[in-house]
Amino acid sequence: MWFYVFVSPWLVGFLVFLLGPMIASLYLSLTEWDTFTAPTWVGLQNYVTLLRDDPVFWKALWNTFYYAAISVPLGLALGLWLANLLNKQVRGQRAFRTLIYLPTLVPLVATAMIFKMVLAPSGPLNQLLGFVGISGPAWLLDSDWVKPALIVLSVWGAGGATVLLLAAMRGIPRELYEAAEVDGAGPIRQFWSITVPQLTPIIFFNLVMGLIGAFQIFSQVYILTKPVGGPNNSSQMMVPLLFNEAFSFYHMGYASAISWLLFAVILVFTLLAFRTTRKWVFYETEVG
Amino acid sequence: MAIGSTHVTRRGFLGFTAAAAGVITLTACGADSDTGSKGSGGPLVMTVWGGEPDRKAYQQRIDLLVKKYPDLSVKLQLIPSDGYAQKVQTMIAGGSGPDIMEVAENVNVYSSKNQLLPLDELATKAGLDLEKRFGSIGKLYSYQDKVYAIPDRSGAMIVYYDKAAFEKAGLGTPGPDWDWAKIQGAFQQLTVPGKTWGYAGAGWWAQWWSFVYQNGGTIIDPSSGKPTVTSDPVVEALQWAGDLTFKSKVVPTKEQYADMGADIGGDQAFAGGKVAVNTTGFWAISGLKDSKVDWDIAPLWRGKDQAVTAFGSGLSISRTSKNPEGAFKAIEFLTSAEAQKVIIDTGQDVPANIEVQKSDAFLKPSWMTKPVDMTAFAKSSEFVYRAPFIPEWNEMQKAFDDGLADFWLGKQDAKSALTAIQSQLETIVKPAG
Incomplete structure (x- = not known):
């Protein structure tokens, strides 16, 4: 009895704010609904149109894949590298740690506004590139470079992963390194044979979170690109597309269908990630 | 296992939730429709x-x-x-x-x-x-x-012009009797490459559509309700607007605008004395009150016909x-x-x-x-021409924004950009019937 009382806030929240809307959106995805008049049942028509006749959907899907496929591994590699650096005993170690994590604390909207200036055709980034003799692209204005620009922005937040990796790194037993040293392993060999395997659970955690986050990219696109997803949909992603369909074009049913397809995509990738864990993620408890 | 599979399931669901946040909000709102209390006595x-x-x-x-x-x-x-x-x-x-x-x-x-x-x-x-x-x-x-x-x-959209610059160049006062050739000549005279430009540009629908209707074209045919953006008058008008940037270079490119500062457009560039002519609405006046530019306003120039948004x-x-x-x-x-x-x-x-x-x-x-x-x-x-306020207005604007992105960057010509837009508009616009 008390169990249900205590669990009820969560239960009610789940039913009202999660399960209910999910069922509703599943129903809506099978209808055509302009949000004003009653929905009309269209069966699977929305899904058929999306998958067969909507070039923008495929473009957005491809863009989202592109973004996730580069930004997630890049963020992980960078996080790992930074964590490793921060783990060294150097002067000002604490200050460096703070500096690396600081960008993660800046609200995304503020960061995006700053990047709008940084990424201007003659902005600081291109000036920097100019010093080394590269004439930088027009980033956000160029359909070939707007996605890399968004990836650059995503790397800005690598500090979040860094902190988790660093914490895990500190938890690796010193004996392992000492033993390796006695056996004659150099620092590089130690990094690959001890640090990385010991960190795999955290890397895996960051991978899954990163994937989910990357597939749901919205604010950056919404703030940085004008029109949203431009130029010519070359930075259109799944969630901004969904938002447009629902709130600019009044195709709520269609937008719901997109959200379910996005759900399916994320589910598949997360499951794939879990499937591969056996091959590379190392859990100490399993060795026993 | 440190991270259990129950965990990911929940994450997946949460992931979906964020994606469908909009839907959720609306459904939640829809649930209590008709209970809104707003008697005829209320405000x-x-x-x-x-x-x-x-x-x-x-x-x-x-x-x-x-x-x-x-x-x-x-x-x-x-x-x-x-x-x-x-x-x-x-x-x-x-x-x-x-x-x-x-x-x-x-x-x-x-x-x-x-x-x-x-x-x-x-x-x-x-x-x-x-x-x-x-x-x-x-x-x-x-x-x-x-x-x-x-x-x-x-x-109406009006012409803001730098009166001092026009007088200095001996150009007189722009007015509704000026045709495309004459105003373009003025733009050219007022352009100092890389420094100031003759015109702020016509990348906004309100601007280049004016030229379309001046040239005898229509965006949506008023009688059939069908999009007509591949007709010669439309292509010609858009090409003219684009050429001002890339051929005669009297309009700043997007790169040049972006370099003036974040979110600088024609209105700000005109107030800052960077461009000599800007076409926009009444609202720009308030931004000009403190400007050093000696400005005035005039009705829009003409093409074959007179027309303005x-x-x-x-x-x-x-x-x-x-x-x-x-x-x-x-x-x-x-x-x-x-x-x-x-x-x-x-x-x-x-x-x-x-x-x-x-x-x-x-x-x-x-x-x-x-x-x-x-x-x-x-x-x-x-x-003033009668613009097509169709129910699919937002989608039509998006189609133009997307389809003209490369055109306004100088990577595509008007004809091929508009051909792609036409076929997209045909799927969006349902003729009234």
């Missing part, structure tokens, strides 16, 4: 978009209204322009839509979905002659021969209003000469009421610091 809710100056102007007019009709009370809801459509959409879907609602080009998004009250009957009953009060734009906000909004603010907004009554008679009484007063005078006195916009447009209050506004040819607005209103 009328009026939604408008804009910033603080707009709030001031609207509130002053409402105060006048209440003074005249003490039985009416109006609650003003100002919504930032960016989120206006979404906010109103949510309000309506949630069963608590506004009584009086400001609408503009997207009026038929609502009227076609049966969200607005046709106003013809109410107007007749109130003895309001739309054409007498508002001139050619009286029935601008119509759908299938019914009027859905009463014009409230209105004003008009901006503005109208007031409509939502279908769910509990007190449509009261709402119409309010609109009738708000668009009368007495209340419309406030629009110009506060420097907010051009009032739609013709009587006010011709009055001294408008021609010599008290706040204006220098003599400006305010007759440009009345003159322009004679050749």
Whole structure:
């Protein structure tokens, strides 16, 4: 009895704010609904149109894949590298740690506004590139470079992963390194044979979170690109597309269908990630 | 396992939730529709978009209204322009839509979905002659021969020009009798490569559509309701607008604009003396009050014909209003000469009421610091073209934004860009029938 009382806030929240809307959106995805008049049942028509006749959907899907496929591994590699650096005993170690994590604390909207200036055709980034003799692209204005620009922005937040990796790194037993040293392993060999395997659970955690986050990219696109997803949909992603369909074009049913397809995509990738864990993620408890 | 599989399932669900947040919000709102308590005795809710100056102007007019009709009370809801459509959409879907609602080009998004009250009957009953009060734009906000909004603010796009620069170059005063060749010649004379430019550009629909209609083209054929953007006059007009940037280089490129600073557009560039001519609406005046540029305004130049885009907004009554008679009484007063005078006195916009447009209050506004040819607005209103306010307005604009992105970067010609847009528009626009 008390169990249900205590669990009820969560239960009610789940039913009202999660399960209910999910069922509703599943129903809506099978209808055509302009949000004003009653929905009309269209069966699977929305899904058929999306998958067969909507070039923008495929473009957005491809863009989202592109973004996730580069930004997630890049963020992980960078996080790992930074964590490793921060783990060294150097002067000002604490200050460096703070500096690396600081960008993660800046609200995304503020960061995006700053990047709008940084990424201007003659902005600081291109000036920097100019010093080394590269004439930088027009980033956000160029359909070939707007996605890399968004990836650059995503790397800005690598500090979040860094902190988790660093914490895990500190938890690796010193004996392992000492033993390796006695056996004659150099620092590089130690990094690959001890640090990385010991960190795999955290890397895996960051991978899954990163994937989910990357597939749901919205604010950056919404703030940085004008029109949203431009130029010519070359930075259109799944969630901004969904938002447009629902709130600019009044195709709520269609937008719901997109959200379910996005759900399916994320589910598949997360499951794939879990499937591969056996091959590379190392859990100490399993060795026993 | 440190991270269990139960964990990921929940994450997955959460992931989906964020994606469908919008849907959720709406469904949650939809659940309590019809329970919104808004008896006919309560205040009328009026939604408008804009910033603080707009709030001031609207509130002053409402105060006048209440003074005249003490039985009416109006609650003003100002919504930032960016989120206006979404906010109103949510309000309506949630069963608590506004009584009086400001609408503009997207009026038929609502009227076609049966969200607005046709106003013809109410107007007749109130003895309001739309054409007498508002001139050619009286029935601008119509759908299938019914009027859905009463014009409230209105004003053609006008030419802002750097008077000193024009005089120095011996170019005289630009006016509605200048043709494309003549104005282009002026742009060229006023351009100093890499430093200042003759014209701010025509990348906005309101600008290049004006040239399309000047050239005898149409975006949507008024009789068949079909898109017609691949016709020669349209292609030619757009190509002309694009060539100003990439051939004669009298308009800054997007890169050059981006380098002037974040979010700098034609209005700011003109105020900063970077471009000699800018075409936009009344609102740019307020940004020019402190400008060092010696500027004036004029009606838009001409092509084969005269044509210019008009901006503005109208007031409509939502279908769910509990007190449509009261709402119409309010609109009738708000668009009368007495209340419309406030629009110009506060420097907010051009009032739609013709009587006010011709009055001294408008021609010599008290706040204006220098003599400006305010007759440009009345003159322009004679050749405003009828823009296609179709129900799919937002999607049409998106199609143009997307399809012309490469064109405005100089990577594509007008013909091929418009051909792609035409086929997209054909799937979007459903001919009225």
